[in-house]
Amino acid sequence: MMDWKFATTLIGSMPFSEPGDALKKILDGRVECPSWPQLSRGIKESMYVQTGAHLPGLRISGDKVFVDLDDYDPTDVYEAIISEDEEFFKPPKKCHTGFYGLLGNDVSRFRAVKGQVTGPISEGLQIQDVNGRSVIYDETYGEIVRKSVCMTARWQAHRLMKANDCVIMFFDEPSLSLLGSPFAQISEDDAVDWLNEAMDGVEGYRAVHCCGNTDWGMVLRTKLDILSFDAYNYSGNLALYAEDLKAFMDRGGALSWGIVPNREEDLRKETVRSLCAKLENAVDKLQSKGLDKNQIARRSLLTPQCGLDGLSPEAVDSVLDLLSGVSREMKRRYGF
DSSP, X not given: OOOOTTEEBOOSBOSOSSHHHHHHHHTSSSOSBOBOOBOSOOGGGSHHHHHTTTSTTEEEETTEEEEOTTSOOOXXXXXXXXXXXXXXXOOOGGGOHHHHHHXXXXXXTSSOEEEEEEOHHHHHHHSBOTTSOBGGGSHHHHHHHHHHHHHHHHHHHHHHHTTOSOEEEEEEOGGGGGTTSTTOOOOHHHHHHHHHHHHTTOOSEEEEEESSOOOHHXXXXXXXXXXXXXXXXXXXXXXXXXXXXXXXXXTXXXXXXXXXXXXXXXXXXXXXXXXXXXXXXXXXXXXXTTOOHHHHHHTEEEEESSOOTTSOHHHHHHHHHHHHHHHHHHHHHHTO
16 A cells, blocks of 8 residues: 555657657656656557567557467467576567666656556557557457566566665556447456456556446456546546445555546646646546545546647646646645
């Protein structure tokens, strides 16, 4: 259990091609729990390729990531999974320049450090076979994806702990918003089991992030420690799952509020005051459903609503200024 008291962190992606440009902003003090930047370098540094770097038979063609399920050799990855050889899943430097760039800095002074992998559902849905069918529906390869996500997250968390004693590991799951639709024919039980399987044995605080709307009750029933969501657009939806949320908070869970917008047109109209009002309204709504307002405040982190890729450098500064400003104001209001 950790009292975060409106500490700030980021989701991952940044609109820079060089790690130094991104890290200069991430490490300048506006972010209390820095994350390694996922850089704007094309498909080879996309979240799916980064997390799937050790998947057998993975191929890239244009902007598509796929595997021929009739032509891959799972021997090496199976041996690594069975023997729990985390070193096999060490991220290749060629597609993780932001990760290794962060580790080139002293981050021990920060409140925590954050890593991220693509979650098993999004990874399995976005990688397809040669016929365009998601590999998550293939029993054998789907299991390889889940186990690989888990081992990749374990390795990353262990390495980050050498840089900072407190690690937050995000499992990015944008495709959770597709559950229940024809694009993600996955049962609730399978979704819970697969998320738990991927988080198993991962040290630090385990977070699930979805930047769309989804069945939050289902997500809250997994073994996560932190729920990360787009509070700018969907803060009111969380109150629909008050019982699940209360049980989650009572067992030590925390909320990561994506309260700062990541679109330039929204940034231009928002202020620290307006975003604090939006956040307070959301917390008040949860309190009206029986949740403890002070408990929520103590166990809250703040982030942008999602990644920052696509923004101008000036807009990135606006996001970080708003993020740190909202954090300072909320801490002042709650006496932190």
